Amino acid sequence: MPIAKRIIDAVREVIRRWFDPSEIKSVGSTPDYRFSLANERTFLAWLRTGLALIAGGLAAAQFLPPLPLRHLREVIAVVLLLLGGTVAIRAVDRWARIERAIRLGEELPVSRFPAVLALLVGLGALLLVGAVLVMGFGGR
Numbered sequence: 001m002p003i004a005k006r007i008i009d010a011v012r013e014v015i016r017r018w019f020d021p022s023e024i025k026s027v028g029s030t031p032d033y034r035f036s037l038a039n040e041r042t043f044l045a046w047l048r049t050g051l052a053l054i055a056g057g058l059a060a061a062q063f064l065p066p067l068p069l070r071h072l073r074e075v076i077a078v079v080l081l082l083l084g085g086t087v088a089i090r091a092v093d094r095w096a097r098i099e100r101a102i103r104l105g106e107e108l109p110v111s112r113f114p115a116v117l118a119l120l121v122g123l124g125a126l127l128l129v130g131a132v133l134v135m136g137f138g139g140r
Contacts, residue, residue: 018092028103039098046091049117053084068134076128083120 017023057080064073090113097109 014093018096024096024099024103027100028105031102035102036099039095039102042098043091043095046094047088050084050086050088050091053080053087055084057081057084067131069131072131076124079124083117087117 057077060073060080061077064076067073094109094111094113101108
């Protein structure tokens with residue numbers, strides 16, 4: 001079987017698990033509802049983060065003035081949009097993996113994604129500070 005077909009099949013299986021409530025209920029035992037609700041609140045917080053990044057990307061594309069580096073505004077917008085989409089997809093995957101672990105009584109899965117996201121946002125902020133300083137002092 002070609003590798004592309006295996007990857008497509010694996011992605012389909014993961015997405016099917018996200019949208020099939022019977023899949024989640026068929027695993028393990030019903031947990032205390034407070035744990036499921038806490039997991040859902042965390043999922044919604046990740047979605048808000050993704051939406052904020054997407055809104056920031058749209059705002060950058062529409063409202064930032066032209067920057068000293070050619071196409072920097074567009075690069076900033078695209079990076080924010082892609083990061084927002086990634087956060088949203090990662091949120092649903094994390095929700096499903098944690099719900100499964102809760103139902104099975106397993107340790108919660110560990111993720112480096114929050115640290116990577118924080119580093120990317122921090123690095124992006126530093127780059128934007130640099131661009132603002134170049135714009136502010138470059139014209140003098």
